[in-house]
Amino acid sequence: MSDATINSNTVTGEAGFGDYFALLKPRVMTLVVFTALVGLLAAPVPVHPMIGFAAILFIAIGGGASGALNMWWDADIDQVMKRTQRRPIPSGVVERSEALGLGLTLSAMSVVMLALATNLLAGAMLAFTIFFYVVVYSMWLKRSTPQNIVIGGAAGAFPPVIGWVAATGSMAVEPWLMFALVFMWTPPHFWALALFMRNDYDDAGVPMLTVTHGRPATRRHILAYTVLLAALALGTAFTAVGGPIYLVVALVLNALFLYGAWQIWRRDEAMSEADNFAVERRFFRLSLLYLALHFAAILAEAVLRPYGLGGW
């Protein structure tokens, strides 16, 4: 018996409630909840608070279900990567089959309930998002191409669109601007993580850009995507979801983000090793704030618009 098995958490079938909750990737769920909420509130249609609450709840559960299905599929590589070794399946607390069962059940429940609570289109979009994250990203792209997170990032970008559709029942350009913001933000966010997690993806055999094209190429990609993201984020200020508040927020954040990306591009591995990837870690933390504040600004514009303060 190895030391790793002498752990009360490894008593199979005796996982606590929190262990099952951890399968739903609660930290990712907060992003899903917030962006979906902004999509729902930015829509030009009033939504009954109960229906709005239910819509966000079921979108969050759908996002959590796809997280559980991702952990079911990726249990083998989660076991290898330091960042994911303490997840419920690799740590032996929850069995893979339990994650599969929980993921499928919650997926079906969330899609049906969202369709009933709001409209069929929103339910269908949630189903497509779960399918995209689990099948297209986790099962196909993640292990086959360094473009995995570029294309797979779409899965995390859908929630504001679903929120908007849940409120309006139809498509419009505005939620796709929010989609584009998350979509373009995802690559620099994850590539910064891949830089300072160093050998994690290599050990797991996941073809991240750092593994297939090398770390200097990843630094160039971070800068290139950040430039494109900044153009998109600033351009969004002059659209229907933007306004002066958003413009000020976007100007400050994009200046900081561009500076961070430029610093990452200028550094080599020796410099990064010397300060334990301080700049890359700071850029990663800033990326979290970047997305949250952009969406908070969109929300502020939408909330203030009825009072003649938001928008142009």
Place this chain on the structure above:
Amino acid sequence: MSLRVTQEMHERRFGRNLGVALLLAGFIAVVFGLTVVKVTSGGFEPPRAPVSEGE
């Protein structure tokens, strides 16, 4: 199996059962709330009984 492990196992089971119970209660509350909102806001129209012409 030591007493300590057994105690921890019971605590985990209790926590899990309590969590599931609270979730089910919450789900019922959400469905009930949605039903009330849908019915009172005109989102749901009950089917009307057919009226024959002879009456």
